[in-house]
Every structure is written in structure tokens, then in C-alpha cells.
Amino acid sequence: MGAIRVHEFTTVDGVVDAPMWTMDYGFPEDLAASIGALTAPARGILLGRTTFEMFAPAWSTRTAEDDEGAPFFNDTPKYVVSSTLVDAEGVWRNSTAVGGYDAGRIRELAERGDLYVSGSATLVRALLADGLVDELHLYVYPVAVGTGIRLFPDGGPRTALTPLGVERLSNGVVHLTYGPAAAG
Template identity: 30%
Template sequence: MNRRITGSLFVSLDGVIQAPGGPSEDPSGGFAEGGWVFKLWDEGVNRTLGELFGGEYDLLLGRRTYDISAAYWPYVEGPEAGMGEAFTKANKYVLTHGGADLGWDNSHALSGFDDIAALKQTEGPDLIVQGSSTLYPELIAKGLIDRLTLLTYPVVLGSGKRWFGADTKVGTLKLTDHYVTDQGTVVTTYEPGGALPPYPA
């Protein structure tokens, strides 16, 4: 059986996904709202992440997200230590064009999207993409995403990195699940829906 790829994103109402986890996570471009998801965190978000990371999985990451994660999760203490141990134990497949060492345990370099397609054909747990905005447009365009979960927060951030680029191809997604958390975060899960139908005659 092929591995499935599940994407998961924290996103604002205006499409921003930059630095959801902390003020210093990614201040590039002068982004000053790092850590914005924790200002509206609630049990519904905890439940979503618990379901996402509750089983066996490997991680699929872009290089920038990998570097941010590798600088944090192996060293985290306190309530998040268990998640840090789980991320360290998981295989981490990193799309990277650089030659720098991947020093985090169980990390493996991929050179392109053909490598990701080949990885899906191997034996192993499903793959989770967390963050890594540069991966999504191409993964979707190449039909490599099997499921996409968006946690859309009731906040407008104005500026920052967005998860779809200008070159994203036209297509549809099929809604398979949805609910709203107590703080108003809308959790939606989609699967590929095929081409956009023609305009009604």
C-alpha cells in the first residue's frame, strides 16, 4: 500500500501561515506577529493535533521548516518534551537543494518532487507535512497530497507568507470533515476533488 501524505496548516483568515508557533520562529520580511496561534489556542485545536499526531508517522518538510524545527524540538523541555521526542524519533524527509548537514536524528535529504513521489511508493508510515509553505502548491499540482487539514483562525494578519503562490494550478478540493472550536477556529479537512467543472451552459 502506498504511503499517504497529509498536509496540516495553521492559517489566518487572510491566508497567512508565517511563524504561527513563536515570536522568533520566522521574522523574515519584518513579520511581527509570530506566535499568533497561541493567542487563540483552545481544546479543539489540541484535539485536532492529537488526532493528527496520535499514531505512527514520518515527517515531510521543506528546508526552512526543518531548520526551525531542528533548532527547537530536540531540546524542548516541560509539557512539550514528549512531542519533541516523538518528532526526533520519526523519520524526517527534507526537500533541500543545499549541502548543509541534516544533523537532527533520523533526517533524510530529498532533492526534488520526484523523490517524494518515489517515497510514497515505499513501505512505511504515512507522511505529515506541517508548515513548509513552499511544498504545498507543487504537491497539490502533482497530485501528491492525499489529505489537507486547515486550522483557520479568526484573525487577520495583513502581511506575511501565504500558503498558495501565484503559480498554483486550478482545481477543486472535497470537504470530508469540519468543525469549529470554542475560540472560533474552523478546522476543515479536504481530499483532492479533481478539475474545476465548466461554467453551466
């Protein structure tokens, strides 16, 4: 089975929604390389509906000349987990709506190869609960914003993880990598 790697931009207070606050920190080469290492082995992109609807207009018109990540986002098959979206392909090429969340369906997609997930907090929470996340990559920005969607909201379940790595980036962002909790 392929690995499922999740990428989240987050603040020190855990906010992950609409990360406009990342703009203040630029997108240096070491950050691009770090994210590139996550996307390189991916054979598919798994997204929740909200993130898909934010990404589609942002990425679908970009070319490699605009952004070196554009070919990955535009050419890689995208699987959208949504019970309401019907025509994903009509929104963004190489996209398929796979229906509402179903852990078995996600496992089938992962059997085809590695999957990359970006954003999609609701989807990621479900993947974590079902033990489907192989690597959780948190890019922690040195800012607290006070309000917003959190990956681990108040009242959520306890989620144990195993630290796999730490990388300090040139813009002050810290890349933390976690895997599933060690059995024990």
C-alpha cells in the same frame, strides 16, 4: 501507498508563514487532540528546508515533559526536501536531506507509510500540483494579518479540492479538511 497529510495554521486571509499570531489563541486540548490524530498514523515527517530550520531548534531540545508532541517530532524519521541542505542529521536527529523536490522520490517515501507535513508552503504547493496530497488540514484562525506568505498566492494555479470535514475548536479556530478534487 501511505497517505500524505498536510497541516497548516492559517489566517482567514490565507497567511501561513511563521504563525506567531496563533499564540493569542492558546493551544487547548481539543486542538492538541486534533493535531494528534494527524500525527498518530505518520511513519515519517516531510518538511521543506525553511520549516525544518525553524522546527529543529524549537523541537530538538524538548522532551515529553515539556510538550507531549516532542517524542513524535524528535523520534519520527524526518525527510527534508532541499537542494541546498546537506547534513540534516547534524542539525536534528533522525533527519535526512532527500535533495530537491522530486515527485517520484516523495512517492517512494510515501510507500514506506503515511507522511505528515507541517508548514512548508513551497513544498505543499508542489505536492498539491502533483496530486500527492491526500488530506489538506487547514486550521483557520479568526484573524486577518494582511501580509505574509500564502499557501495559495495571487497568480497561482486553480486548485480544486473536495471538502472532507469541518471541526470547530474551543479557541475559535476552525479545522477544515480537504482532499483531492473528485474526478468528474
